[in-house]
Amino acid sequence: MTGNASKTTASFIQISDDDKGYPLDQFCIPKHYEEDLERVLIPEGLINDRTERLARDIVADFGNEPIVVLCVLKGGYKFFTDLVDKIKVLNRNSGHSVQLGIDFIRLKSYVNESSSGKIEVIGGDNLENLKGKNVLIVEDIIDTGRTMQQLLELMTSVQPKCVKVASLLLKRTPASVGYIPNYIGFEVPNLFLVGYALDYNEFFRDLSHICVINSTGKEKYSVKQ
Structure with missing residues (x-):
């Protein structure tokens, strides 16, 4: 089974379009980014607590079956690390545990604010190792969904037992x-x-x-084409 819109009952915390977030001066922001951000949208502490709940849901869903956690680099590494750490804590302290394997893949599709329309897959040569296994893909953000659909198509070709996707943001x-x-x-x-x-x-x-970048930041760090 692969993760898709018709077979998921995912729940989430919804942040509305008119959410004002939090002023930058209420948090510790690196000095080199102070002029480049509009506001804090999701504080690190809230991310941490939400990740803990996701870890509990994942362990409950997979039961005692081993899983391979596939990190989508580079953006997914922080969420991946924190999620795996919290699953490991549950493994040590709950009534049952989930055996974890770790793997990585890198996808690239963005230049500045827009998708380039070309999905670059790096490090997918060893995906054959996932044949017959339960796979949890961990991503930082699902935007249009096209990138993840392409990755799921690639996963289907190696015949895993099950594929599910965890994304910090949608x-x-x-x-x-x-x-x-x-x-x-x-x-x-x-x-x-x-x-x-x-x-x-x-x-x-x-x-x-997680913050909203402002026009100053976009200009300062844009790639000149």
């Missing part, structure tokens, strides 16, 4: 193809978000909170 965008992952942290407005390993041309990965 963006509401008119460009969406309607794909919904199995596990969702937050549904967010159609904004360009950075922080917690989400980047803008490789910057802002070192920002702890």
Whole structure:
């Protein structure tokens, strides 16, 4: 079974389009980014608590079956790390445990604010190792959904036993193809978000909170084409 819109009952925290977030001066923001951000949308503490609940749901769903957790790099590494750590805590302290394997894949489709329309897959040569296994793909954000659909098609070709997708964020965008992952942290407005390993041309990965980038930041860190 692969994760898709018709076979998921995912729940999430919805952040409305008119959500004002939090002023930057109420949080510790790296000095080098203070002029580049509009507001904090999701504080790190809230991300941490939501990730803990997702970990509990995943362990409950998979039962005692082993799973391979496939991290989508680069943006997914922070959510992936925290999610795996919380599953490991549950393994140590709950009545049953889930054996974890770890693997990585890198996808690239963005330049500045727009998708390039070309999905670059790096490190997929060893996906044959996933044949017959339960796979949990961990992603930072589902935007249009096209990238994840392409990855799921690739996964089908290696014949895993089961594939589910956990995404920290699901963006509401008119460009969406309607794909919904199995596990969702937050549904967010159609904004360009950075922080917690989400980047803008490789910057802002070192920002702890998820924030809205402003026009100054977009200009400063844009790729000249």
